[in-house]
Amino acid sequence: MSTNDPASTRGMQDFERSLASSDKTLASFEEGRKTFLQRLQHFLHGNPTAIPAIVLLLGVLLFSAIVGSRFFHPINLSLIIQQVTIIGILGIAQTLIVFTAGIDLSVGAIMVLASVIMGKLAVVAGVPTALAFLMGLGAGGLCGLINGLLVTTFRLPPFIVTLGTWNIFFALNLWYSASETIRSQDITANAPFLQLLGTTINFFGARLTYGSVLMLLLFGVFWYVLNRTAFGRHLYATGDDPDAARLSGINTDKVLLAVYVTAGVICAIAAWALIGRIGSVSPQAGYTSNLDSITAVVIGGTSLFGGRGSIFGTLIGALIVGVFRNGLALSGVDVLWQEFTVGLLIIVAVAIDQWIRKVAA
Amino acid sequence: MVHERPRQRGIVWEYATVSAKFRLLATAAMGALAFGLVTSQASAEDAIVGLITKTNTNPFFVKMREGAEAKAKELGVELRSFAGKYDGDNQAQVEAIESLIAAGAKGILITPSDTAAIVPTVKKARDAGILVIALDTPLSPIEAADATFATDNFKAGEFIGQWAKATLGDGAANAKIAMLDLNASQVTVDVLRDQGFLKGFGVDVKDAAKIGDEDDARIVGHDVTDGSEEGGRTAMENLLQKDPEINVVYTINEPAAAGAYEALKAMGMESSVLVVSVDGGCPGVNNVKDGVIGATSMQFPLMMASMGVQAVVDHAASGKKPENSPGLDFFNTGVELITDKPVDGLPSITSEEGLKKCWG
Numbered sequence: 001m002s003t004n005d006p007a008s009t010r011g012m013q014d015f016e017r018s019l020a021s022s023d024k025t026l027a028s029f030e031e032g033r034k035t036f037l038q039r040l041q042h043f044l045h046g047n048p049t050a051i052p053a054i055v056l057l058l059g060v061l062l063f064s065a066i067v068g069s070r071f072f073h074p075i076n077l078s079l080i081i082q083q084v085t086i087i088g089i090l091g092i093a094q095t096l097i098v099f100t101a102g103i104d105l106s107v108g109a110i111m112v113l114a115s116v117i118m119g120k121l122a123v124v125a126g127v128p129t130a131l132a133f134l135m136g137l138g139a140g141g142l143c144g145l146i147n148g149l150l151v152t153t154f155r156l157p158p159f160i161v162t163l164g165t166w167n168i169f170f171a172l173n174l175w176y177s178a179s180e181t182i183r184s185q186d187i188t189a190n191a192p193f194l195q196l197l198g199t200t201i202n203f204f205g206a207r208l209t210y211g212s213v214l215m216l217l218l219f220g221v222f223w224y225v226l227n228r229t230a231f232g233r234h235l236y237a238t239g240d241d242p243d244a245a246r247l248s249g250i251n252t253d254k255v256l257l258a259v260y261v262t263a264g265v266i267c268a269i270a271a272w273a274l275i276g277r278i279g280s281v282s283p284q285a286g287y288t289s290n291l292d293s294i295t296a297v298v299i300g301g302t303s304l305f306g307g308r309g310s311i312f313g314t315l316i317g318a319l320i321v322g323v324f325r326n327g328l329a330l331s332g333v334d335v336l337w338q339e340f341t342v343g344l345l346i347i348v349a350v351a352i353d354q355w356i357r358k359v360a361a
Numbered sequence: 362m363v364h365e366r367p368r369q370r371g372i373v374w375e376y377a378t379v380s381a382k383f384r385l386l387a388t389a390a391m392g393a394l395a396f397g398l399v400t401s402q403a404s405a406e407d408a409i410v411g412l413i414t415k416t417n418t419n420p421f422f423v424k425m426r427e428g429a430e431a432k433a434k435e436l437g438v439e440l441r442s443f444a445g446k447y448d449g450d451n452q453a454q455v456e457a458i459e460s461l462i463a464a465g466a467k468g469i470l471i472t473p474s475d476t477a478a479i480v481p482t483v484k485k486a487r488d489a490g491i492l493v494i495a496l497d498t499p500l501s502p503i504e505a506a507d508a509t510f511a512t513d514n515f516k517a518g519e520f521i522g523q524w525a526k527a528t529l530g531d532g533a534a535n536a537k538i539a540m541l542d543l544n545a546s547q548v549t550v551d552v553l554r555d556q557g558f559l560k561g562f563g564v565d566v567k568d569a570a571k572i573g574d575e576d577d578a579r580i581v582g583h584d585v586t587d588g589s590e591e592g593g594r595t596a597m598e599n600l601l602q603k604d605p606e607i608n609v610v611y612t613i614n615e616p617a618a619a620g621a622y623e624a625l626k627a628m629g630m631e632s633s634v635l636v637v638s639v640d641g642g643c644p645g646v647n648n649v650k651d652g653v654i655g656a657t658s659m660q661f662p663l664m665m666a667s668m669g670v671q672a673v674v675d676h677a678a679s680g681k682k683p684e685n686s687p688g689l690d691f692f693n694t695g696v697e698l699i700t701d702k703p704v705d706g707l708p709s710i711t712s713e714e715g716l717k718k719c720w721g
Contacts, residue, residue: 076602083595179420181590181644184619185651200627207627278590279623280644282616284418285591287447329599334573335585336545 044352045359048301049313051352055299055345056320063327071330078206081216084322086111086277086286088215089270090293091300091314092222093263098297099226100239100259101306102151102158107267108289109169110143115271116177119281122191123182129191137268143169144264148257166290177283184279197276211273216315218266223311235259240307295321295342299349303357320345407439410673411461412666413454413471415498417444420642421662422472424720425496428663429470432670440670441466451475455482461491468492468673470666476501476549492676494683496665498550499691508672508683509691510665514553514639515560517658518611520698520707521637522561524656525609527704528635532608533563539600540572540583541593541612541621547572551613554639555583558611581607586617593620601628612638615645615657622653641699643719649699650712656700662720665694 034042044050064072090107097104118136121127127135143165150161187194197211226232237245238252246252275281300317302309321342328338412429414422426442433440441464443457451474461469462485469491473479476498483493483505495506503509526533540558543551556569564577573583581604586592593612601607601624610625612618618638625631631653638645641659648654672683686693697718698709 070602079598079602083598086591174418179418179423181420181616181619181642183644183647184623185647185653198623198627209627274591277623278594278620279626280590280619282590284589284616287589288587325595326599326602329582329584329596330603332582332603334545335583339545 041356041359044356048303048308048356049310049316050301052299052301052313052316052320052349056316056323059320059323059327063323063330067327067330071327074205075207076326076330078208078212080319080322080326081212082207082209082277083326084296084318085209085212085215086270086274087289087292087296087321088212088315088318089218089273090267090289091296091318092218092311093266093270094293094297095300095302095309095311095314096222096235096259096263096266097158098294098302098304099235099306099309100256101242101304102256103162103294103304104147104158104260104263105162105290106143106147106166106169107263107270107293108286109166109173110140110264110267111271111274111289112283112286113143113169113173113176113271114140114268115274115281115285116173116283118194118271119182119187119191119275120177122194123186123281126190129193132191133193133272136271137265140264140266140268140271141261142264143267144261145257147264148260151260152253152256173283177281179283181283182281187275187280194272194275194281195279197273198279199276209276211276214269214273218269219311219315226311231255231258236307292321295346298353299345301349301353303353304350305357317349407437408674408677409439409441409461409464409466410670411441411443411457411464411466411469411471412669413443413457413461413469415445415448415450415472415474417442419448420720421497421640425472425662425666428666429670432667436670436674438467438670438674445474449474451478454479458482458486462486462489466491467677468494468669470494470496470669470673471506472497473500480505492673492682494669494672495691496669497660497662501549503690508685510668510672510683510694511691512660512665513689513693513696514550515557516693517639517660517696518554518557518559519561520658520696521611521639521656522558522563523707524561524698524700524704524709525558525611525635525637526562527707528655528702529609536562536579536609537604537607538562538564538580538609538611539597539607539621540580541586541596541600541610541617542572542583543588543613544585554613555611558637562609586613586620588614588617590616590620590623593617594624595620597621597624598627601625601630608634610634610636612636614638615640615642615648615654618645618654618657619648622648641697641715641719643716646699646712646715646719649701649715652701655702656698656709659697659699659715659718661694661718668692668694 093107094104114136117139118132121132121135122129147161147165150156151158197214199210200207234250234255237250238255242252296318297314299320300313302313324341325338410433412426414425416422429440445453454474469486480500486493493506495509497511499509499511500506529536540555542555552570552572555572556566559566564575567574582600584596584600586596610621612621615638618636622631622636625634635655638654638657645657649657675681683692685691699712699715700709701712703709
């Protein structure tokens with residue numbers, strides 16, 4: 001055909017004239033007009049940490065307005081980071097497991113058991129501190145391995161497995177420690193390395209401990225692992241849809257086992273940070289840490305159904321709890337309202353997650 | 362890319378129901394195990410004394426059980442021990458009383474987790490002719506038990522309040538006080554120690570049954586610690602943010618005091634602040650020796666338990682019930698002030714002497 005213009009050659013036939021005024025768009029999916037809410041839903045679906053980040057910002061603004069400079073001060077803000085160190089580190093372990101659509105009720109018990117092993121070996125039994133520390137880390141990994149084997153080999157639900165091991169690890173801790181606290185002074189005298197993470201450093205008016213710096217580093221490391229390594233992508237895939245993951249060649253059991261062992265070792269690192277923070281080794285410590293770590297994960301916008309969420313969401317979730325506790329305490333509000341607020345935050349976070357999950361893909 | 366998967370919601374429901382069943386099974390299994398262990402140790406004709414503590418984790422209760430066991434052995438009676446899984450576990454204590462009634466126990470010694478909720482079950486035991494003695498924590502009402510052997514917690518608080526006031530001297534008028542309490546529930550022991558301390562320090566406590574209704578400007582604030590090191594540190598940090606000039610710190614117990622001290626140390630304030638506490642555990646008394654805690658009020662859990670066992674045996678032999686201390690509605694098992702910096706007019710013993718009597 002020499003030309004596309006029909007009028008220049010033979011003239012347009014009558015029935016063709018209407019073409020000019022007809023719809024010229026190509027075939028496409030029906031794109032209903034989206035309401036603001038739907039667009040928000042889509043945005044949050046792609047950015048699960050947006051809401052927690054906004055809540056954190058609002059919390060900081062709110063308490064800065066109410067309490068003033070005593071709250072919005074580098075020292076106080078860095079103090080909040082110090083206060084969430086333990087829960088933050090445990091939260092990393094919890095997040096990894098929640099990403100696989102599991103849950104770990106034993107993280108707090110693993111932490112306390114590891115801290116008692118480190119302290120008791122180094123201070124009471126006279127084992128070289130470095131060795132005692134490594135044995136503590138090993139014990140954490142071993143606890144995680146037990147959880148992982150029960151989940152993968154025996155196909156038991158993680159909730160039940162860790163409910164059981166929570167009690168078992170806690171009982172072992174009481175037996176091994178005989179419920180006795182190892183005092184700060186005795187640790188300083190015999191194994192100061194265990195308290196290393198409690199060392200404070202100043203910069204630009206803020207005060208952080210080595211422990212809180214380590215926590216931030218760990219978040220960075222695990223962000224990289226989750227988003228930039230094959231293992232991380234396999235982990236997400238296993239959590240989102242284990243059948244699809246298996247069909248695409250991922251050894252999901254191996255992934256799960258690795259996740260539980262890693263989580264156990266992270267709990268033992270939290271144990272080290274705990275000794276740094278409270279100075280002593282207390283078998284009574286950390287009894288609520290299991291639930292506190294789940295709280296941080298949930299408020300951080302990670303879905304308990306697996307496969308969706310961000311590791312930094314957990315950091316933000318932990319910080320939100322820290323900001324509200326600290327802010328309410330500084331405002332002189334009765335402590336029961338701190339509990340009330342945390343409860344409210346959890347329910348709002350889960351409600352938002354349920355709503356986001358209904359997004360039309 | 363994300364699919365709605367109702368299948369998974371199903372799994373969560375399943376977890377919930379399975380977990381409830383699991384807990385029932387586990388409780389039953391543990392009960393059976395404990396029963397088997399205890400009965401195998403003593404012969405059947407021995408009188409049975411039951412000891413029910415809040416938990417078996419807290420060294421205070423561990424010591425209490427040791428005291429009861431030693432006394433039971435000495436008197437040739439059989440001791441059966443029970444404990445809740447956590448502080449506040451009323452259900453486990455109800456089950457423990459029920460099995461002791463069924464076993465035909467002569468007496469029950471109990472540290473109630475829920476002082477009011479346990480009362481109907483205690484009544485059942487008393488109706489069955491069992492002597493019930495509350496240890497450490499009074500029932501509400503206190504007369505729901507045949508007798509109460511406890512620390513005078515108000516007195517314990519008052520001692521350390523008086524000590525802090527006398528130590529500060531003229532400075533007490535301008536003191537800045539941090540109050541590190543237990544938790545938000547205002548349980549009796551928490552209230553008594555808190556209010557006792559304030560009264561001893563010379564603060565108008567208003568309603569002595571309520572924490573936090575005082576309007577004395579010297580009080581910087583109250584915060585909660587759960588009686589743990591971590592809780593003590595966080596609470597201390599928050600109160601220091603409220604007012605960095607705090608110079609007196611009251612703590613509900615010695616672990617909380619140790620945590621508070623870590624916070625003060627991080628701020629470089631440990632030498633300028635008085636920390637006082639209550640308990641008399643060995644780590645706490647050692648902390649008095651090292652200057653971490655200025656003064657602590659020691660209580661005597663071992664004595665509570667051994668006196669309790671003795672009272673049950675006496676009652677079984679003669680029908681005589683234990684009497685209250687003069688002027689109190691319970692038997693006071695005593696409080697001693699431990700400090701290495703004694704003040705005039707306030708009897709106290711040194712940490713060196715305290716280490717011989719400490720528990721846990």
